[in-house]
Amino acid sequence: MIESRSFLISHDAGSGVVTITLNRPERLNALTFEVYRELRDGIDALGTDDSVRAIVVTGTGRAFCSGGDVDEIIGVLVSHPPEELRAFTRLTCDLVRAVRACPRPIVAAVNGTAAGGGAVLAAACDIRVAARSARIAFLFTKVGLSGADMGAAWLLPRLVGLGRATELLMTGEFLSASEALGIGLYNRVVADEDALPGALTIAESLARGPRDALAATKRALDAEAGMTLKAALEFEAGLQAELMTRPDFRRAYEAFRRRRTDGS
Numbered sequence: 305m306i307e308s309r310s311f312l313i314s315h316d317a318g319s320g321v322v323t324i325t326l327n328r329p330e331r332l333n334a335l336t337f338e339v340y341r342e343l344r345d346g347i348d349a350l351g352t353d354d355s356v357r358a359i360v361v362t363g364t365g366r367a368f369c370s371g372g373d374v375d376e377i378i379g380v381l382v383s384h385p386p387e388e389l390r391a392f393t394r395l396t397c398d399l400v401r402a403v404r405a406c407p408r409p410i411v412a413a414v415n416g417t418a419a420g421g422g423a424v425l426a427a428a429c430d431i432r433v434a435a436r437s438a439r440i441a442f443l444f445t446k447v448g449l450s451g452a453d454m455g456a457a458w459l460l461p462r463l464v465g466l467g468r469a470t471e472l473l474m475t476g477e478f479l480s481a482s483e484a485l486g487i488g489l490y491n492r493v494v495a496d497e498d499a500l501p502g503a504l505t506i507a508e509s510l511a512r513g514p515r516d517a518l519a520a521t522k523r524a525l526d527a528e529a530g531m532t533l534k535a536a537l538e539f540e541a542g543l544q545a546e547l548m549t550r551p552d553f554r555r556a557y558e559a560f561r562r563r564r565t566d567g568s
Contacts, residue, residue, distance in 0.1 A: 306346045310339040320357030320511045321504060322350055329365030334373035335421050344399045351406035357511035360503045361429060362413035371420025371443060378447070396421060400455040403428040404526055407519035409510040413503035414438045424454040427463060430522060431506055434481045434490045435499040441478040451476070462529065464488050514552035
């Protein structure tokens with residue numbers, strides 16, 4: 305199992321669910337260079353660990369993640385030369401690449417404020433469960449940067465539509481949990497104390513599902529974004545044919561036959 309100085313990690317061996325908890329509550333779980341690197345490398349590693357079947361990401365304290373640390377990232381970057389700035393922006397994008405490329409389902413438990421890079425991290429996850437008091441904003445234009453950061457201009461339109469995504473990325477304004485739920489940015493909104501338990505319940509359910517089929521579904525959702533219908537149909541035909549050779553498909557068929565024979 306991975307180790308980190310930047311976040312807490314727990315692995316429920318029974319369910320196969322790993323929980324990553326950002327753990328800088330005094331800084332509202334702001335991201336630093338180290339946090340970006342460790343999250344990227346950690347998620348990459350978890351995606352290749354056969355004992356891991358689903359992942360939950362959450363934060364300690366009042367925030368899910370408040371984005372880049374003002375002192376440790378933003379204050380440093382203003383004096384960096386262009387080549388170092390490009391290295392940093394690629395690092396931030398690498399985190400989103402790791403989340404989307406990870407074959408395991410990733411559920412965000414948005415326990416509080418999600419802003420900037422933290423908002424994009426939540427958007428990159430497969431499913432989002434938010435506390436009723438949680439707020440979310442894509443703040444990049446507020447600091448003179450493009451709202452299209454860390455893949456936000458790819459992720460958001462697919463979640464909430466182009467019109468809403470344009471508004472969120474251009475204004476940088478906060479949304480309440482109920483507003484985010486209403487436009488499809490969150491999957492569920494629950495009582496504050498139920499954000500993490502709610503996310504764990506979903507992750508545990510997914511962990512019991514067919515691993516290869518879930519990984520293929522996640523891969524298809526991303527791959528088909530740039531395809532024509534014809535190409536997507538061909539891609540899905542090949543994907544399904546491949547999965548039909550896997551043990552999970554036969555097990556599901558045999559379980560169905562048993563249930564029908566038993567009358568259940």
